[in-house]
Amino acid sequence: MKLSAYVGGIGVLGPGLNNWPHTAAVLAGQQPYVPAATVLPSPEMLPPAERRRTGRVVKVALGVALEATSNAGQDAAQIVSVFSSSGSDGHICHEICEALALPAREVSPTRFSNSVHNVAAGYWSIATGSQSPSNVLCAFDASFAAGLLESLIQTSVDQCPVLLVAYDAEYPPPLQLKRPIPDALGVAMLFTPEKGTRSLAKIEATLTDEACDLMADSQLEALRRAIPAARALPLLLLLAAGAGGRAILEYLDVSRIAVQIETCS
């Protein structure tokens, strides 16, 4: 079976990348890349009580998921989702480990509930009312590619629209020294099995032994290496250029993912 789908909508948030149109302009060379701290939106789609409890990892995931589904004109409540991240909420993890190192060992129940790897998927389901399945993955630095693979497989095999949400956020010190992710970054893509009126491009993927593509711009290449979800940049570059082509994305030590893009006219 060929792994193929149509890209119906894209969402991006990251350091110096404010949304997909802005990111596309940067990647297409129409605007300079200016590194800046990631600006995370408040997740207005959640009820106020839930909104107060969300950390940065949920904000970045929901932000890009909302942008991708809105651009695709799809009802989020009906879509299967794949959430892929190299870690859960690093700040909560730090707070729990810190509390457990003290004699009292007082863990906050809300923090514990929000410490699960599927925290963003849970809030997305609550925010959108979606009872569709969410698959929540982790493959360390390969998390974007693993999520892309899962999404394209599910779109192809089950013939349904699938929302991919790949995202990461930083740990505070001292964990940050062991896992130096500098900031939050998220990439979301809505895949459909059939071409629709808002389809941007056709994507096909295969496993390959070829070396992965690097970004020509040194700052964007530094970003690609620094945040696992930014391993999507060579794919985003192709989509931004609007001319189609092929990119090799970083995956596991033994294989990479080749993506072929054909722009929809």
Added chain:
Amino acid sequence: MTPLLLAEFTASSCIGLGANATLTALLEQRSGLKRCEFETVNIDTHVGEVPGVDAQRLPRTLHQFDCRNNRLTELALQQDGFFESVQAAASRWGRRRVGVFIGTSTAGILQTELAYRARDPNSGALPSSFEYATTHNTFSVADYVRQRCRLEGPAVAVSSACASSAKVFGSARRMIEAGLIDAALVGGTDSLCLTTLYGFHSLQLTSKAPCRPFDAARDGISIGEAAAFALLERLPGDLQGGSVLLLGVGESSDAYHMSAPHPEGLGAKRAMQAALAAASLEPVDIDYINLHGTGTPSNDRSESQAVTSIFGPTTPCSSTKGATGHTLGAAGALEAIISALSIKNGLMPGGVHTARIDPTLTAHYIKENRRASVRRVLSNSFGFGGTNCSLIFGAAE
């Protein structure tokens, strides 16, 4: 879905190492839950601790993976000749044609908890011996299995709380159906750690007594640890009668609350219905249901409602968590293996520790073992974040 063969399987939990010990404990209705003496934990509760994990060693070449979670993984891989079976599968299909899908909720976070007790008093830094990627990170257990078994197919950790290692069957099923791989090593490992013990305690969800699913006096979970694995393959031409097959996978989300189930179990109902539809089966085709059955008042109530709404009040069901404890991210895989043992041995395991079944729960909960032909089993796993997964296993004709 196209049925898949559960070619090999193994499970290790507090009731025993390997499939035979697990079966013996189920036949004897023996629980492995004991008063919590784990590490320095000071909580009045019972836990299901696997014996021998501390003494387990990893191969020297993979020493950077050393932590309780990977020791438990290694211990489990060595039972039932499972490791050798994986090597045989790798030779048969090719190393690149076998994928790895491992569920976990906390991986080796115990390592980080210990490192936080040993921070540098001046800089606050974690000890230099602490390895993040190969112990703490969620992927570490999948990476360990992949490197240990020298498999080169796609590999991923699935981490959706207590449904994690049920959902691995869904991801593996899709990848086999897509033709990217011919076989999948699926399973899950979760090990005792302070985060889950103190976390569930803070939510007032841990019971002091050994957990009593579906009991009128049930008052919470007992946390356990386990590692359970299976080799999932396409059906061979010469399929043997009595082989265990994966017939259906059903998944859903609650869209309700992060840590409480939907009160009427709507998400659970949707997952069970999706599994039945995937297997092209009717409720009457299911002989036994292995419940999620955690033993909290609300979980069992909502699951009972969901089960009864589909199956009515007669299909025998039970939770094996009174025996094994709630093994969290490993529960789906552990209970998948228990489902396979149930089919192979004609055993519906009665739920242990449950004294008086809650009369308000309408599902047909069984406390005593039943020996009968078991052709098809449905197994439920639900998790925080409102994530639900139901699996259906059956015997080959």
